[in-house]
Amino acid sequence: xxxxxxxxxxxxxxxxxxxxxxxxxxxxxxxxxxxxxxxxxxxxxxxxxxxxxxxxxxxxxxxxxxxxxxxxxxxxxxxxxxxxxxxxxxxxxxxxxxxxxxxxxxxxxxxxxxxxxxxxxxxxxxxxxxxxxxxxxxxxxxxxxxxxxxxxxxxxxxxxxxxxxxxxxxxxxxxxxxxxxxxxxxxxxxxxxxxxxxxxxxxxxxxxxxxxxxxxxxxxxxxxxxxxxxxxxxxxxxxxxxxxxxxxxxxxxxxxxxxxxxxxxxxxxxxxxxxxxxxxxxxxxxxxxxxxxxxxxxxxxxxxxxxxxxxxxxxxxxxxxxxxxxxxxxxxxxxxxxxxxxxxxxxxxxxxxxxxxxxxxxxxxxxxxxxxxxxxxxxxxxxxxxxxxxxxxxxxxxxxxxxxxxxxxxxxxx
Numbered sequence: 037x038x039x040x041x042x043x044x045x046x047x048x049x050x051x052x053x054x055x056x057x058x059x060x061x062x063x064x065x066x067x068x069x070x071x072x073x074x075x076x077x078x079x080x081x082x083x084x085x086x087x088x089x090x091x092x093x094x095x096x097x098x099x100x101x102x103x104x105x106x107x108x109x110x111x112x113x114x115x116x117x118x119x120x121x122x123x124x125x126x127x128x129x130x131x132x133x134x135x136x137x138x139x140x141x142x143x144x145x146x147x148x149x150x151x152x153x154x155x156x157x158x159x160x161x162x163x164x165x166x167x168x169x170x171x172x173x174x175x176x177x178x179x180x181x182x183x184x185x186x187x188x189x190x191x192x193x194x195x196x197x198x199x200x201x202x203x204x205x206x207x208x209x210x211x212x213x214x215x216x217x218x219x220x221x222x223x224x225x226x227x228x229x230x231x232x233x234x235x236x237x238x239x240x241x242x243x244x245x246x247x248x249x250x251x252x253x254x255x256x257x258x259x260x261x262x263x264x265x266x267x268x269x270x271x272x273x274x275x276x277x278x279x280x281x282x283x284x285x286x287x288x289x290x291x292x293x294x295x296x297x298x299x300x301x302x303x304x305x306x307x308x309x310x311x312x313x314x315x316x317x318x319x320x321x322x323x324x325x326x327x328x329x330x331x332x333x334x335x336x337x338x339x340x341x342x343x344x345x346x347x348x349x350x351x352x353x354x355x356x357x358x359x360x361x362x363x364x365x366x367x368x369x370x371x372x373x374x375x376x377x378x379x380x381x382x383x384x385x386x387x388x389x390x391x392x393x394x395x396x397x398x399x400x401x402x403x404x405x406x407x408x409x410x411x412x413x414x415x416x417x418x419x420x421x422x423x424x425x426x427x428x429x430x431x432x433x434x435x436x437x438x439x440x441x442x443x444x445x446x447x448x449x450x
Contacts, residue, residue: 043195046199046200052436057202060446066450069168071171091127092437092440111438123440123441182417201419203216206231207396227401235287236388237392244352252275252276260292261305262296263302322374333358334358395423405420410442423435
């Protein structure tokens, strides 16, 4: 076994949380080693927000926390110490300019996640953080209830006073998130809350969905029903895939869908293409359109609502002939059209596996972590930050903020 030099802390995992923890601790004159299993920093950070990096959200802390799952209160201390304005200032001081988009989502003006990563890389270098690439921690050594060192896969022994586990979850394993942190935590007696997919696309049973692959819908309302009881609803954007549906509002409801499917319930999804209208207003709208364009065929109407590529299968769903003209429509046909536009119902067959989710739900139990410092309550000198903890949120910049906040607080606690 090769004996290596001593550090104040070793941070395991060079994602947003790990890099922030390392930077913060090094700014406090701690000698830090950052261990990364890949050959580069922040690989998953580069694909966040479609490569644009939705870094945070401008809403206040109460609304912010509403977007997290049940363990949300654990983050109150971290957000009280380092929140969205602090995070933006952190990067703005290094020249990053941000813009606020729909629903309070914040992106760099450049729309490039690499710009965020480059600032983190510069700060690591400036603060003399040592980085060990292509390495993994095999075991954390504990003596008398306190961290004293780590051993690595390549048989290195590293003496250390503190270890920060920042290894992420099980989502996107090609970025390095393969569950190493859960295994290390479990070996040291920590409880791992059941790991489940979150922010993951949905599989639809109806095969005609394949014909709609690639079609995006804006400002639709999607409702999810479990055994005919509504369990979730969102208004926003979605997209059809070759296997089902995805997009922000679908991803946000995927955890609720997964839990309903686990209960063996009949789970369905209903799309309302005209969400701004109630049933009476929708009927009046359709009547108005039919009267205004009496000679038009149904397949050539409502193009402002439905993309042309959807029309053929949509009309089959409604049991309507595409060549029926507006003035020929019977009352029953009009009712079927209304149902299709306001309540197109699809059967949910499943969700994609956890590896295909944006984040992982579950992780190291928050009950065993001090929320003020991110230190383990079971092992002194052991810290957890980011996605490895049992905290997860909807899309919109919330998860990245949690990663940076926990990293910053942890770095200051070492």
